[in-house]
Amino acid sequence: MVIKVLLYDDNEALRASMETLISEDQGFELLAAMPNAETVETDIRELKPDVVLMDIDMPVVNGVEAVRKISRIDDKLPVIMLTVFDDNENIFNAICAGASGYILKRYATEEISSAIRMVLEGGAPMTGSVARKVLMMVPQAKTAEQEKSNLTDKETAILKFLVNGYSYKMIAGELKISIDTVRFHIKKIYDKLHVHSATEAVSKAIKDKLV
Missing domain, CATH: 3.40.50.2300 (Response regulator)
Structure with a gap:
């Protein structure tokens, strides 16, 4: 297409x-x-x-x-x-x-x-x-939202890749997992952060210093 x-x-x-x-x-x-x-x-x-x-x-x-x-x-x-x-x-x-x-x-x-x-x-x-x-623009202090997010280590790693512009395929390659597994973790990240897209997740991660 x-x-x-x-x-x-x-x-x-x-x-x-x-x-x-x-x-x-x-x-x-x-x-x-x-x-x-x-x-x-x-x-x-x-x-x-x-x-x-x-x-x-x-x-x-x-x-x-x-x-x-x-x-x-x-x-x-x-x-x-x-x-x-x-x-x-x-x-x-x-x-x-x-x-x-x-x-x-x-x-x-x-x-x-x-x-x-x-x-x-x-x-x-x-x-x-x-x-x-x-x-670097974001204050180093942890926010209440960060404390409540309850992201696992794997979810935090995937969120960091998203912030750095990685696609699902690239994340899968870096972590040596399937794209379906990446999608599963990203759905969990969205649920925990109360967002609906990669852009919203990245924005929240940056503003709330989640990575």
């Missing part, structure tokens, strides 16, 4: 580079490449993308606000943020707004294809330095 991708980026050169990268992959169909997210609500409803790539720093409507708009229309639609800078505040705001992943543009040519596929498998792809920054 061809993956339908919608791109927003106000930098013409970077947008053209991403257009070429996506269009050359036969597994993707680039629906549109927009210079800003002013029409994001109409675009989502009319074009019906499978994945959205969103520049975080744009005029008129910035990437974080665009993610909030998308979430109000379809909170299951994965949005991968693209940025030049791994700025702490923007990263955190984007994740809290509902972003599914966060890729630095300087690594986009290497990471974006796998990130798109990963996010559709339930993963939360992030450039490694971004994942580390996100974890």
Whole structure:
């Protein structure tokens, strides 16, 4: 199945580079490449993308606000943020707004294809330095929520892999267990954290310092 991708980026050169990268992959169909997210609500409803790539720093409507708009229309639609800078505040705001992943543009040519596929498998792809920054933003003190979560060691390990952008298949390979076993553990994690998706689990893990 061809993956339908919608791109927003106000930098013409970077947008053209991403257009070429996506269009050359036969597994993707680039629906549109927009210079800003002013029409994001109409675009989502009319074009019906499978994945959205969103520049975080744009005029008129910035990437974080665009993610909030998308979430109000379809909170299951994965949005991968693209940025030049791994700025702490923007990263955190984007994740809290509902972003599914966060890729630095300087690594986009290497990471974006796998990130798109990963996010559709339930993963939360992030450039490694971004994942580390996100974890460093959170206070070290344990929260009451962490004490109550009752995650097992295996569940905590799997949650940590999710935070670092691993897909179910990659987690299975790292832990030498089946994908079905990974799904079983992730369902338990969702139940214990009272969430319904990988994005929500990652966001909660980051905010409540669960890993």
